[in-house]
Amino acid sequence: MEKDLTFIDLFCGCGGLSLGFEMAGYKSILAIDCWKDALETYAYNRPESRTLCADLSTASPDGIKAKYGIQSVDVIIGGPPCQGFSIAGKRIIEDERNKLYKSFVNFVGIFRPKAFVMENVPNILSMGNGVVKESILSDFKSLGYEVRHQVLTASDYGVPQNRKRAVFVGLAQGKMFEFPKPFKSERITSFEALSDLPEQSIADGSTYPTITKSDYQIWARTDNNQIFNHEITVHNQRTVEIISMVPDGGNYKNLPVDLQSTRKVHIAWTRLNSNKPSFTIDCGHRHHFHYCYNRIPTVREAARIQSFPDKFVFLKSRTSQYKQVGNAVPPLMAKAIAEQLKDLL
Ligand SMILES: C[S@@+](CC[C@H](N)C(=O)[O-])C[C@H]1O[C@@H](n2cnc3c(N)ncnc32)[C@H](O)[C@@H]1O
Incomplete structure (x- = not known):
């Protein structure tokens, strides 16, 4: 053997x-x-x-x-x-x-x-x-x-x-x-990675509420039927208003001038681009948003972007989970x- x-x-x-x-x-x-x-x-x-x-x-x-x-x-x-x-x-x-x-x-x-x-x-x-x-x-x-x-x-x-x-x-x-x-196939996009995960939270241990929309999602669900770590962050009204002005793939430059400097860092108010791979995800600093939802990615979405399969479960506090995923x-x-x-x- x-x-x-x-x-x-x-x-x-x-x-x-x-x-x-x-x-x-x-x-x-x-x-x-x-x-x-x-x-x-x-x-x-x-x-x-x-x-x-x-x-x-x-x-x-x-x-x-x-x-x-x-x-x-x-x-x-x-x-x-x-x-x-x-x-x-x-x-x-x-x-x-x-x-x-x-x-x-x-x-x-x-x-x-x-x-x-x-x-x-x-x-x-x-x-x-x-x-x-x-x-x-x-x-x-x-x-x-x-x-x-x-x-x-x-x-x-x-x-x-x-x-x-x-x-x-x-x-x-x-x-x-x-x-x-480098593999010859096309780059996997944020849409292919995330589009089966819903806007709202899913209780840990639930079965998938949606069907897959890409081969990547089929791969991510391999040997798994329960979903964990998909708890959304509910932002305050002001954050939601501002991020809703940023289009898919956009950033602070898409905001009216007076709102552009509402966050100090340049990477703030960035949305994923659904047609491209994600930029490097951070450890939960709340600057990068979903390509269409008005919230940051959940831990499960961040894990998808990092290519962790869904059967891999993250433990401890949500802040800690983001850091574990982002560090990997x-x-x-x-x-x-x-x-x-x-x-x-
Ligand atoms: C970039 S992360 C590693 C990520 C890991 N390779 C992965 O793929 O998931 C660096 C790790 O080094 C650990 N670390 C930092 N200082 C350390 C020390 N003095 N002794 C042991 N581990 C340490 C941190 O706790 C952190 O988990």
Whole structure:
């Protein structure tokens, strides 16, 4: 019998990145984060999984290896949050702000997986005029990994969203990773992603009140007949009046001049465009609105935009749910990377 490929997810959040690897047939053997809410969601959706709530800036990879009796793992995945790297000369140095990245490197050094996948914000590649990128490449090279990196756009891989992430993939034993080519099919639009979800709330656990209108929706409903996390936000009258003046795909520029600066940020009063993939969804800052309803997307709609299937349920407060969804790597983009990698493992 063929053995499942295994992975450890560092900074796992609710597990968007993990889910992509699971969809590609890998098995999570440990997922670590310091945020309890996200770990509850992670575990709820994967009753067999093992999660650890720990601060990765201080956690010892040796200690964790011993405690969990992990002999080997095929891949380490994760996205260490970077609060701006500090560099000295051409190196990322040992410093408070670099601790989470260094922790990821240390885990790779101790567990020595066959491969690692590290994702981050796209501008990590230009930080310090490229010194951060070069330093990352050389840190992993000195551990014996051949590293490739690229900025990927989620909508190239069947995700109805234009989110971009920088991805580093390292392989031991001199193998070279090729990033997945963009899928040829048309980009999935916001309409295809959301149009079966109604304007009003649906009580958690209800069956779908509508039929599907796209192949993407059929995919999202796979193995599922109950809907969760579709509770709408009821905005105040003024907000509803203002957003109702913004057309599908429009923004504050469509408002009368005196209303344009009613919110300080430029991304305010933006509506999704029903004919295009969504822009990068935020973590619930209430600036981006549905393409036709006068409200922000529900957590379920945000999850659809991120390519979480409907059977994936988000736990804890609504604010926390938005943050869990917004933080995640789109599962379908992660799946494309995981499948490409599988051929080499
Ligand atoms: C961008 S999110 C990860 C999203 C995740 N990869 C996904 O696809 O769902 C970053 C995560 O790092 C976690 N984090 C931040 N600082 C941490 C620390 N010191 N120790 C452990 N986890 C930390 C946060 O709680 C957050 O869940």
